[in-house]
Amino acid sequence: xxxxxxxxxxxxxxxxxxxxxxxxxxxxxxxxxxxxxxxxxxxxxxxxxxxxxxxxxxxxxxxxxxxxxxxxxxxxxxxxxxxxxxxxxxxxxxxxxxxxxxxxxxxxxxxxxxxxxxxxxxxxxxxxxxxxxxxxxxxxxxxxxxxxxxxxxxxxxxxxxxxxxxxxxxxxxxxxxxxxxxxxxxxxxxxxxxxxxxxxxxxxxxxxxxxxxxxxxxxxxxxxxxxxxxxxxxxxxxxxxxxxxxxxxxxxxxxxxxxxxxxxxxxxxxxxxxxxxxxxxxxxxxxxxxxxxxxxxxxxxxxxxxxxxxxxxxxxxxxxxxxxxxxxxxxxxxxxxxxxxxxxxxxxxxxxxxxxxxxxxxxxxxxxxxxxxxxxxxxxxxxxxxxxxxxxxxxxxxxxxxxxxxxxxxxxxxxxxxxxxxxxxxxxxxxxxxxxxxxxxxxxxxxxxxxxxxxxxxxxxxxxxxxxxxxxxxxxxxxxxxxxxxxxxxxxxxxxxxxxxxxxxxxxxxxxxxxxxxxxxxxxxxxxxxxxxxxxxxxxxxxxxxxxxxxxxxxxxxxx
Amino acid sequence: xxxxxxxxxxxxxxxxxxxxxxxxxxxxxxxxxxxxxxxxxxxxxxxxxxxxxxxxxxxxxxxxxxxxxxxxxxxxxxxxxxxxxxxxxxxxxxxxxxxxxxxxxxxxxxxxxxxxxxxxxxxxxxxxxxxxxxxxxxxxxxxxxxxxxxxxxxxxxxxxxxxxxxxxxxxxxxxxxxxxxxxxxxxxxxxxxxxxxxxxxxxxxxxxxxxxxxxxxxxxxxxxxxxxxxxxxxxxxxxxxxxxxxxxxxxxxxxxxxxxxxxxxxxxxxxxxxxxxxxxxxxxxxxxxxxxxxxxxxxxxxxxxxxxxxxxxxxxxxxxxxxxxxxxxxxxxxxxxxxxxxxxxxxxxxxxxxxxxxxxxxxxxxxxxxxxxxxxxxxxxxxxxxxxxxxxxxxxxxxxxxxxxxxxx
Numbered sequence: 001x002x003x004x005x006x007x008x009x010x011x012x013x014x015x016x017x018x019x020x021x022x023x024x025x026x027x028x029x030x031x032x033x034x035x036x037x038x039x040x041x042x043x044x045x046x047x048x049x050x051x052x053x054x055x056x057x058x059x060x061x062x063x064x065x066x067x068x069x070x071x072x073x074x075x076x077x078x079x080x081x082x083x084x085x086x087x088x089x090x091x092x093x094x095x096x097x098x099x100x101x102x103x104x105x106x107x108x109x110x111x112x113x114x115x116x117x118x119x120x121x122x123x124x125x126x127x128x129x130x131x132x133x134x135x136x137x138x139x140x141x142x143x144x145x146x147x148x149x150x151x152x153x154x155x156x157x158x159x160x161x162x163x164x165x166x167x168x169x170x171x172x173x174x175x176x177x178x179x180x181x182x183x184x185x186x187x188x189x190x191x192x193x194x195x196x197x198x199x200x201x202x203x204x205x206x207x208x209x210x211x212x213x214x215x216x217x218x219x220x221x222x223x224x225x226x227x228x229x230x231x232x233x234x235x236x237x238x239x240x241x242x243x244x245x246x247x248x249x250x251x252x253x254x255x256x257x258x259x260x261x262x263x264x265x266x267x268x269x270x271x272x273x274x275x276x277x278x279x280x281x282x283x284x285x286x287x288x289x290x291x292x293x294x295x296x297x298x299x300x301x302x303x304x305x306x307x308x309x310x311x312x313x314x315x316x317x318x319x320x321x322x323x324x325x326x327x328x329x330x331x332x333x334x335x336x337x338x339x340x341x342x343x344x345x346x347x348x349x350x351x352x353x354x355x356x357x358x359x360x361x362x363x364x365x366x367x368x369x370x371x372x373x374x375x376x377x378x379x380x381x382x383x384x385x386x387x388x389x390x391x392x393x394x395x396x397x398x399x400x401x402x403x404x405x406x407x408x409x410x411x412x413x414x415x416x417x418x419x420x421x422x423x424x425x426x427x428x429x430x431x432x433x434x435x436x437x438x439x440x441x442x443x444x445x446x447x448x449x450x451x452x453x454x455x456x457x458x459x460x461x462x463x464x465x466x467x468x469x470x471x472x473x474x475x476x477x478x479x480x481x482x483x484x485x486x487x488x489x490x491x492x493x494x495x496x497x498x499x500x501x502x503x504x505x506x507x508x509x510x511x512x513x514x515x516x517x518x519x520x521x522x523x524x525x526x527x528x529x530x531x532x533x534x535x536x537x538x539x540x541x542x543x544x545x546x547x548x549x550x551x552x553x554x555x556x557x558x559x560x
Numbered sequence: 561x562x563x564x565x566x567x568x569x570x571x572x573x574x575x576x577x578x579x580x581x582x583x584x585x586x587x588x589x590x591x592x593x594x595x596x597x598x599x600x601x602x603x604x605x606x607x608x609x610x611x612x613x614x615x616x617x618x619x620x621x622x623x624x625x626x627x628x629x630x631x632x633x634x635x636x637x638x639x640x641x642x643x644x645x646x647x648x649x650x651x652x653x654x655x656x657x658x659x660x661x662x663x664x665x666x667x668x669x670x671x672x673x674x675x676x677x678x679x680x681x682x683x684x685x686x687x688x689x690x691x692x693x694x695x696x697x698x699x700x701x702x703x704x705x706x707x708x709x710x711x712x713x714x715x716x717x718x719x720x721x722x723x724x725x726x727x728x729x730x731x732x733x734x735x736x737x738x739x740x741x742x743x744x745x746x747x748x749x750x751x752x753x754x755x756x757x758x759x760x761x762x763x764x765x766x767x768x769x770x771x772x773x774x775x776x777x778x779x780x781x782x783x784x785x786x787x788x789x790x791x792x793x794x795x796x797x798x799x800x801x802x803x804x805x806x807x808x809x810x811x812x813x814x815x816x817x818x819x820x821x822x823x824x825x826x827x828x829x830x831x832x833x834x835x836x837x838x839x840x841x842x843x844x845x846x847x848x849x850x851x852x853x854x855x856x857x858x859x860x861x862x863x864x865x866x867x868x869x870x871x872x873x874x875x876x877x878x879x880x881x882x883x884x885x886x887x888x889x890x891x892x893x894x895x896x897x898x899x900x901x902x903x904x905x906x907x908x909x910x911x912x913x914x915x916x917x918x919x920x921x922x923x924x925x926x927x928x929x930x931x932x933x934x935x936x937x938x939x940x941x942x943x944x945x946x947x948x949x950x951x952x953x954x955x956x957x958x959x960x961x962x963x964x965x966x967x968x969x
Contacts, residue, residue, distance in 0.1 A: 035653060036653070055963045120833065121832070136833075137833050139813060139833075141813045141816050141817055230760065241762075243646065329853070331832065331855065332833075343851075347616065416651055416653075505643075505661070506661060508637065512637075513637065515639055516638060517609060517612075518610075521824040524853075525612060
């Protein structure tokens with residue numbers, strides 16, 4: 001058993017570190033001029049020279065950098081204020097059930113929904129049109145505004161639920177109720193009390209998730225394409241353009257650009273780290289001065305409104321997607337289509353069977369392996385009593401913090417170079433690189449939070465470790481395990497770039513199909529695929545919520 | 561110097577013979593043998609997947625190939641043809657010279673030129689040896705033998721024609737006010753600020769618009785037949801960019817953003833954001849009306865002085881796995897039956913590459929009795945064809961465009 005768990009740790013480390021190392025190498029070599037197939041035999045800085053000569057590179061870089069920081073700051077602030085104001089109240093647990101499904105909505109679908117809502121020919125203007133007497137859509141630059149505000153809004157829509165749920169998962173580890181009482185008895189406001197007493201410990205647990213948000217939003221491609229400025233686009237979108245440019249010499253430039261992308265993400269992380277320090281100092285100052293912020297009811301309500309708007313925007317977007325998927329002719333400023341047709345669905349459904357099977361199989365196996373490895377690693381923790389600390393946590397977050405496009409292209413070269421025909425296996429492995437951290441992240445806290453005395457008693461009664469694991473720990477943790485599986489599955493479903501590159505287009509998933517069809521910009525088809533893309537993870541989350549209730553139907557205290 | 565040339569020639573010949581020896585190329589003289597070898601093979605057809613109509617057409621091709629030749633055709637849906645090129649490049653980089661993952665690519669223009677130059681295509685030229693080549697209109701459609709002035713050398717087989725056509729909504733726009741050339745289009749745009757735009761290059765349709773304007777405004781259009789002359793390039797494109805500078809001031813979103821591609825413009829025409837749009841397929845508007853995406857008041861028009869036209873092709877990468885089946889598929893795509901369905905707006909609506917006078921009587925009648933749809937101009941009203949400039953122009957213009965308009969200033 002010990003050996004098994006030990007090897008799980010080794011396999012996990014290898015799975016996380018090796019693909020990134022090789023992938024980065026496959027990107028770095030061409031960046032410095034080495035890619036023999038394209039005539040690059042010697043090392044040099046030519047690629048960087050042509051990269052820096054590319055028009056608008058500085059703006060693109062600044063845009064990526066700022067987007068990452070602003071998105072993260074807004075998402076974290078919304079999460080923090082709401083949780084500080086409402087932790088331990090019924091409002092929070094009600095909202096938790098409403099917000100969890102938001103995690104299942106793929107980024108692209110949420111972005112499309114938002115675009116349908118806020119564009120000049122979108123639904124908000126249509127609603128206002130009769131009142132304001134608008135007959136033609138106004139000529140206003142939304143989305144694609146040069147500051148990237150629409151893109152930031154789209155990212156905040158998706159990242160806030162993520163941070164929200166990560167924070168909720170960490171919440172049981174802090175002593176909420178006594179701290180609340182203590183703060184209140186000294187006359188502190190709910191938010192101030194929470195931030196002074198609990199936030200430092202809480203933030204320590206979620207900081208890597210925050211870093212992942214920074215990395216994601218500095219290097220995101222699909223949301224940036226749908227909502228972001230396109231003159232110039234963000235650095236990441238331009239990288240993808242260069243990588244697929246028919247002029248093959250752009251490959252070197254793209255690789256150099258990937259290195260710059262890495263630097264941008266790292267810079268954003270460093271600046272964020274500095275901000276963390278500043279905020280901590282400010283917090284200490286304000287705490288030591290005894291600022292109580294006793295009257296924070298307005299702020300609390302404001303945070304509730306913000307979360308409410310975020311949630312309802314995503315849902316409204318999904319409803320719009322649904323209506324578009326069955327729309328016939330739907331012209332501005334009509335509030336509803338002139339006629340409805342299910343043609344988009346009847347055309348799409350028969351074609352979806354193969355991609356659907358690939359999606360399900362890949363999602364199932366990568367999640368299953370991730371769960372097994374995670375359980376192995378966590379069990380190893382139990383045995384050794386060491387959590388591996390921040391360093392191992394960092395390794396775990398590596399695939400989320402290193403921007404995808406900077407190492408997936410190198411991985412593709414490696415895979416093709418290996419001459420391997422096991423494309424399915426390769427796809428599962430690549431998905432695993434991204435699924436594993438999320439599964440671990442979801443499962444680790446509940447795992448560590450479980451009272452170990454149950455196991456100690458069982459061990460004292462002479463049960464082996466394996467028996468204890470299977471009869472005590474796993475059944476007690478069935479709900480978090482299933483939730484982690486649902487998260488893992490959702491992550492797998494949403495993977496675009498790795499699926500495209502490693503599957504070489506031959507393995508199609510709902511997501512690769514959706515993005516290919518989105519390039520046709522047909523709102524009806526986008527509606528169909530975005531809904532399907534949302535539906536799959538949603539089913540997984542529903543199962544995760546429903547199964548434990550079923551399994552525990554005759555154990556009253558296990559119900560949640 | 562002469563020695564160098566000789567050495568070079570020798571190495572080319574050696575290289576060519578090497579290639580032949582290494583991979584058993586299908587013998588195009590022996591078509592039945594190709595058919596036999598193709599049976600049971602799977603063709604991974606890399607084609608843009610952004611249009612449901614086109615995807616459905618390819619599914620029909622797949623069903624036909626299965627039934628007739630026991631060949632499985634799988635469409636690999638791309639969001640950009642360049643990514644298929646990238647895949648072949650990556651395979652070459654990794655030394656995968658056989659069993660490549662791409663068997664057939666829908667291609668033209670710079671993607672073709674790029675693959676040709678990098679020796680990424682199945683050679684020697686096979687297209688002209690296909691049995692159905694005898695129907696192809698190589699004489700009257702010059703773009704079948706030269707793709708963006710680059711000789712196709714039989715390395716790609718024609719699949720369909722394209723011609724730039726403009727669309728407007730007759731319920732909103734008076735047909736009498738429509739422009740008849742690029743200069744009038746600019747005047748029209750000034751009178752209707754915010755109601756005209758074009759997709760940002762490198763989108764294919766957007767780049768085509770730039771080439772159309774350049775063809776009309778350049779001092780000597782014959783310059784476009786040759787590669788860009790760097791010495792005169794600045795001066796040659798000056799009229800184009802002077803035009804665009806003026807256009808952008810009055811364009812949709814004042815030229816600070818551009819539509820993504822043709823389908824995006826189509827949606828914006830339906831939304832009333834744009835009043836004049838254009839496509840590279842004369843039947844697009846009829847298809848849009850048919851699909852409920854455009855109101856049935858949309859109509860077409862062209863510039864009487866001519867608009868750009870070209871041909872799109874299918875090509876086979878040098879390391880294709882199912883070469884025989886790919887050849888068979890390319891041949892089927894040229895058959896009168898497949899071309900007829902392709903020109904039918906109910907399925908696709910793309911102009912055929914076949915010559916009517918080479919077809920058997922019954923096929924000719926079928927083509928002539930096609931209902932092209934209410935918004936489609938009949939072939940004889942499509943106006944003259946302006947040939948595509950040499951592929952190098954596209955690159956340089958796109959770069960120049962990005963430098964001027966996409967640098968964030």
